[in-house]
Amino acid sequence: MAKKLKIGLFGFGCVGQGLHYVLNNSTGFKADIIKIAVKDKTKERSVSKDLITFDKYEILNNPEIDVIVELIDDAEEAFNIVSEALKKGKHVVTANKKMLAIHLEELYALQQKYNVSLLYEASAGGSIPIIRTLEEYFDNEELEKVSGIFNGTTNYILTKTINEKLSYPVALKQAQEKGFAESDPTNDVEGFDPKFKAVIIALHAFGLIIKPDEVLNLGITTLHENDIKYASEKGYKIKLTPVIQRLDGDKVGVLVTPRFVKDTNQLFNVENEFNGVIVEGKFSGEQFLQGRGAGSYPTGAAVLSDISALSHGYKYEYKKHVQKHASDFTNDVIITAYFRYNSNADLEKIKFEEISEKYNSGDYNYVVGKVNLENIIKNRDYILTNSLFISLVNDKISLNIKNIQSIKKENQLATT
Numbered sequence: 001m002a003k004k005l006k007i008g009l010f011g012f013g014c015v016g017q018g019l020h021y022v023l024n025n026s027t028g029f030k031a032d033i034i035k036i037a038v039k040d041k042t043k044e045r046s047v048s049k050d051l052i053t054f055d056k057y058e059i060l061n062n063p064e065i066d067v068i069v070e071l072i073d074d075a076e077e078a079f080n081i082v083s084e085a086l087k088k089g090k091h092v093v094t095a096n097k098k099m100l101a102i103h104l105e106e107l108y109a110l111q112q113k114y115n116v117s118l119l120y121e122a123s124a125g126g127s128i129p130i131i132r133t134l135e136e137y138f139d140n141e142e143l144e145k146v147s148g149i150f151n152g153t154t155n156y157i158l159t160k161t162i163n164e165k166l167s168y169p170v171a172l173k174q175a176q177e178k179g180f181a182e183s184d185p186t187n188d189v190e191g192f193d194p195k196f197k198a199v200i201i202a203l204h205a206f207g208l209i210i211k212p213d214e215v216l217n218l219g220i221t222t223l224h225e226n227d228i229k230y231a232s233e234k235g236y237k238i239k240l241t242p243v244i245q246r247l248d249g250d251k252v253g254v255l256v257t258p259r260f261v262k263d264t265n266q267l268f269n270v271e272n273e274f275n276g277v278i279v280e281g282k283f284s285g286e287q288f289l290q291g292r293g294a295g296s297y298p299t300g301a302a303v304l305s306d307i308s309a310l311s312h313g314y315k316y317e318y319k320k321h322v323q324k325h326a327s328d329f330t331n332d333v334i335i336t337a338y339f340r341y342n343s344n345a346d347l348e349k350i351k352f353e354e355i356s357e358k359y360n361s362g363d364y365n366y367v368v369g370k371v372n373l374e375n376i377i378k379n380r381d382y383i384l385t386n387s388l389f390i391s392l393v394n395d396k397i398s399l400n401i402k403n404i405q406s407i408k409k410e411n412q413l414a415t416t
């Protein structure tokens with residue numbers, strides 16, 4: 001019979017309380033939370049005072065505790081807690097995507113050095129079991145692409161602004177009232193949160209360890225009603241989607257931008273706070289997973305699933321990283337994009353390589369065409385401060401032709 005684990009929990013907010021509830025209302029798997037560390041000494045708690053501590057070392061130095069569960073909302077302190085726990089030989093479960101994405105390399109190394117397990121299913125896609133699916137089911141198959149909707153707050157706002165014609169501030173306020181968006185929604189609406197998730201997924205899908213700073217994130221803050229009208233007239237919905245895609249020459253491109261999505265795409269009907277992930281395998285084709293990407297119980301359930309996996313000795317093997325199947329990351333990719341701009345100076349800055357559609361009127365100008373992602377990255381701040389809007393028109397990204405030529409040249413040299 002699996003060992004009954006003793007848990008030390010950090011954080012008793014939305015997810016921490018969700019885990020407590022789910023654990024106490026699950027049949028079958030049993031574990032005990034023996035201590036909970038929190039921060040605010042004045043807050044009323046729904047659990048016995050004896051369980052609460054304000055001193056992290058009451059958990060970290062307790063030899064009785066087998067598993068540390070880290071569910072706080074401060075990424076730097078979370079890293080301190082998690083790395084200290086791993087160094088002490090404790091297994092850890094966390095949901096903290098920001099902390100993971102920023103420190104993936106160090107956390108990977110700590111797991112190897114101290115032979116401990118760090119699990120984080122809840123960090124990407126909430127209750128959608130994407131990481132273990134990539135890690136276990138797709139451990140051998142080469143993947144072509146992973147894309148999806150990884151942020152419930154922005155998907156809720158987009159659903160309300162597009163389907164119900166609510167204004168952006170009203171939709172954002174509703175998302176905050178329903179508890180999907182935080183009071184400072186920057187991480188969500190500017191696309192940082194889905195970028196952190198994309199960075200985590202890139203490791204399990206393609207063996208890549210990349211820094212979040214290397215990846216473009218454009219959010220939905222500059223979306224204008226003209227963009228919504230354009231998309232609707234063409235039969236598209238607008239979704240904020242990370243795309244992690246294999247390109248020619250074993251390179252991988254990663255980006256987070258709004259995207260026009262057709263009704264033939266599974267993501268078209270992923271609405272409100274729901275998340276969806278499409279995994280495309282070289283041989284298996286397309287698989288689609290949909291579920292609740294956030295919330296107290298769904299996220300608590302994902303954390304509990306990791307704790308249960310730990311009780312059976314489970315550890316990520318990071319096969320794609322270890323086997324040196326690992327691909328290289330590049331931003332030298334061409335995307336097909338819609339670009340709403342104000343002046344010719346904007347267009348000159350972004351430098352489209354090919355334009356297939358162009359419209360100019362006094363107050364609404366756009367082009368659709370092919371553009372190098374690096375030009376967009378260089379001008380990200382310019383795009384945001386001038387309220388310009390960029391959306392992928394399809395999710396096909398391709399390696400820049402110059403890059404392909406240099407890879408071919410390298411291959412020729414290697415074989416002569």
Ligand SMILES: NC(=O)c1ccc[n+]([C@@H]2O[C@H](COP(=O)([O-])OP(=O)(O)OC[C@H]3O[C@@H](n4cnc5c(N)ncnc54)[C@H](OP(=O)(O)O)[C@@H]3O)[C@@H](O)[C@H]2O)c1
Binds near residue numbers: 299
């Ligand atoms: N909410 C979701 O649906 C969701 C989904 C997926 C992943 N996540 C991730 O899960 C984590 C927790 O999110 P949440 O929504 O549960 O946050 P939350 O509701 O804001 O709760 C945060 C908790 O962390 C505690 N805390 C903060 N700093 C601490 C410190 N230095 N030491 C000990 N405790 C500390 C707070 O203590 P006090 O109670 O004393 O204030 C509070 O209990 C975050 O990394 C988040 O990104 C959340």
